[in-house]
Amino acid sequence: MIIRYALFEGEVRDGQTEAFREAVTTELLPLWKQFPGASAVRLSFSESRDDGAPEFPLILAVSYPSQEAMQGALASPIRMESRRVTESVVARFFDGRIHHHVTMASDHAL
Structure with a gap:
């Protein structure tokens, strides 16, 4: 399984955490769920971190x-739309940068 992470590294503006989370959930999640070939979308909103660790208010995992399915999604019109909406959400609530990491994942039951 391939997982593409979008790491939102930075800070949500003071007093805007709930509004940021609401915008991500209502404006962006519906678009991300439409990515062709995606089998799951996970939103992880930060609750705490180690002292001195960088701040990631949101980690998106699709x-x-x-790899072929991921490349198809990245080339799709819905991804272009999601980028436009992401820019809007970021402009309203977030100061930082977004970077992406692609991993090969495997699950191991306990």
């Missing part, structure tokens, strides 16, 4: 069955 799972794909293959």
Whole structure:
């Protein structure tokens, strides 16, 4: 399984945490769920971190069955729309940068 992470590194503006989370959930999540070939979308909103650790108010994880499926999603019109909406949400609530990491994942039951 391929997981593409979008790490929102930085800070949500003071007093805007709930509004940021609401905008991500209502404006962006519906778009991300439409990415062709995606098998799962996970939003992780930060609750705490180690002293001195960088701040990641949001980590988005989108799972794909293959690299080809991920590439198809990245080239899709819905991704272009999600980028436009992401820029709007970021401009309203977030100071920082977004970077992406692609991983090969495997699950191991306990």
